[in-house]
Amino acid sequence: MTADGRKTAPGPRGVPFLGNLPEFGKDPLAFFEQLRGRGDFVRWRFGRTNSLFIAHPETIGELLTEVERTFDQAELGIAFRTLLGDGVVVSRGADWRRKRSLVQPSVRPRQVKSYAATMAECAVDLAERWNDGQRVDIKKEMAALTQLIAVRTIFGVDTAADAEAIGRAMDVAQKEIGAEFSGIGAMLPDWVPTPGRARVKRATAVIDAEVSRIVARHRDGDSDRPDLLSRLLAAKDETGAHLSDKEIRDETVTLYIGGHETTSSTLVWAWYLLSRNPRVAEALGAELDRVLGDRDPGFDDYTELAYTQAVVKETLRLYPTVWLITAIAKEGAVLGGAPVPAGTRIWSSQWATHRDGRWFRDPLEFRPERWLTPGEGEEAEEIPEYAWYPFGGGPRVCLGTRFAMVEAVLILAVLARRFRLDVTAEEILPMPGLTLQPDREVLATVRDRPGRSRG
Numbered sequence: 167m168t169a170d171g172r173k174t175a176p177g178p179r180g181v182p183f184l185g186n187l188p189e190f191g192k193d194p195l196a197f198f199e200q201l202r203g204r205g206d207f208v209r210w211r212f213g214r215t216n217s218l219f220i221a222h223p224e225t226i227g228e229l230l231t232e233v234e235r236t237f238d239q240a241e242l243g244i245a246f247r248t249l250l251g252d253g254v255v256v257s258r259g260a261d262w263r264r265k266r267s268l269v270q271p272s273v274r275p276r277q278v279k280s281y282a283a284t285m286a287e288c289a290v291d292l293a294e295r296w297n298d299g300q301r302v303d304i305k306k307e308m309a310a311l312t313q314l315i316a317v318r319t320i321f322g323v324d325t326a327a328d329a330e331a332i333g334r335a336m337d338v339a340q341k342e343i344g345a346e347f348s349g350i351g352a353m354l355p356d357w358v359p360t361p362g363r364a365r366v367k368r369a370t371a372v373i374d375a376e377v378s379r380i381v382a383r384h385r386d387g388d389s390d391r392p393d394l395l396s397r398l399l400a401a402k403d404e405t406g407a408h409l410s411d412k413e414i415r416d417e418t419v420t421l422y423i424g425g426h427e428t429t430s431s432t433l434v435w436a437w438y439l440l441s442r443n444p445r446v447a448e449a450l451g452a453e454l455d456r457v458l459g460d461r462d463p464g465f466d467d468y469t470e471l472a473y474t475q476a477v478v479k480e481t482l483r484l485y486p487t488v489w490l491i492t493a494i495a496k497e498g499a500v501l502g503g504a505p506v507p508a509g510t511r512i513w514s515s516q517w518a519t520h521r522d523g524r525w526f527r528d529p530l531e532f533r534p535e536r537w538l539t540p541g542e543g544e545e546a547e548e549i550p551e552y553a554w555y556p557f558g559g560g561p562r563v564c565l566g567t568r569f570a571m572v573e574a575v576l577i578l579a580v581l582a583r584r585f586r587l588d589v590t591a592e593e594i595l596p597m598p599g600l601t602l603q604p605d606r607e608v609l610a611t612v613r614d615r616p617g618r619s620r621g
């Protein structure tokens with residue numbers, strides 16, 4: 167117990183030098199669940215770093231709203247920084263504020279509306295290629311679909327060759343970043359050359375060349391194109407200055423990396439959960455039939471698709487693709503009414519808090535209804551603020567929240583209106599890397615929904 171009454175529980179006993187790192191490294195999700203079982207504030211050691219795990223929504227809210235003031239975001243690894251340059255995710259302080267305010271207008275709801283048509287079109291193209299009885303690898307299909315949408319909405323490229331060149335290089339870089347994030351690479355000093363870091367450098371060089379070609383084409387041509395890059399080219403800071411070519415490159419790559427795998431993994435988990443919960447799949451189909459009838463959805467249907475939105479929210483609760491947020495305490499940091507020594511690393515995990523029975527009734531059940539206004543005679547589930555925070559919160563809340571929600575809802579609406587996907591595997595486990603990914607390919611059989619074989 168601290169002087170101010172905050173109860174801090176001791177974590178599991180660690181080993182010399184490494185602290186609790188071996189248990190954390192072996193299974194971080196189970197480790198955080200174990201810490202949550204010990205209390206809302208738990209001390210542990212990440213190597214030599216004194217760490218504090220927090221599990222209570224109120225404290226998570228305090229942390230998120232204080233980032234950029236009494237807490238600093240933890241530094242991202244070298245592979246990340248090589249690829250993202252000085253983009254908004256990597257920067258801090260005044261530099262971060264400037265960048266965030268320059269990028270934000272390009273992902274406002276009004277702009278997302280203009281990307282929605284591309285999202286739906288790409289999903290319809292995929293639907294046209296699927297047939298009853300076909301076997302598909304959902305992980306591959308969703309990754310290819312969200313990649314195409316990202317390349318088109320961010321860079322505005324229409325040719326398959328351009329989309330493929332960028333996509334391939336991004337895939338290589340993203341894989342290495344994920345490997346470094348979850349592996350021993352995270353512990354190595356920046357100057358240590360590893361084969362993975364060399365691969366990131368090579369992929370980054372390809373991306374740089376592609377992006378600079380695309381930027382030059384945009385500068386020469388029509389400035390009124392409906393893509394994110396055009397909006398960034400038009401953006402001005404408070405002094406009237408435009409973003410430099412290097413800044414444009416860093417922000418477009420950041421938006422791509424921030425948005426691609428997070429959204430595609432969310433969709434894979436949604437299909438997996440729908441396949442295991444036929445009652446929910448049926449309720450989803452019923453909403454799509456009622457709202458859309460025989461047509462494909464557009465942006466204007468988003469608000470009406472309340473159950474589809476709830477399916478996405480509930481998927482993000484059980485499988486939060488960003489599963490960990492960590493920050494470092496600065497002088498004057500306070501959590502739960504008690505001071506936190508400067509340098510302490512704070513850890514919170516969406517995985518642990520989203521599955522806490524104190525905030526969610528039957529926490530392991532996939533029940534989208536918990537997000538809807540209850541019907542007659544049903545009791546509303548009171549979900550505290552920050553008990554669900556898949557997009558973070560506070561000043562650094564995800565810039566792509568609206569983009570991601572609209573994209574996931576439209577893709578599900580296009581595909582689930584026509585098909586059911588029967589996932590073959592009994593149980594698929596989450597693998598925590600940069601995002602929470604299924605631990606293997608997710609094979610499924612496509613089944614036409616009765617009476618809905620073609621749109």
Ligand code: HEM
Pocket residue numbers: 239254255256266273420421422424425426428429432486487488491492555556557558559561562563564565566567569570
């Ligand atoms: C389901 C999909 C997504 C999830 C779960 C997600 C989650 C998050 C989270 C948790 C953060 C805050 C991280 C922190 O505080 O440490 C974040 C930041 C960010 N996200 Fe997303 N995101 C998603 C989709 C997107 C999309 C589609 C875009 C771009 C179009 C995007 C762009 C960003 C950017 C630029 C930031 C950094 C904001 C800043 O540092 O000020 N995200 N995201």
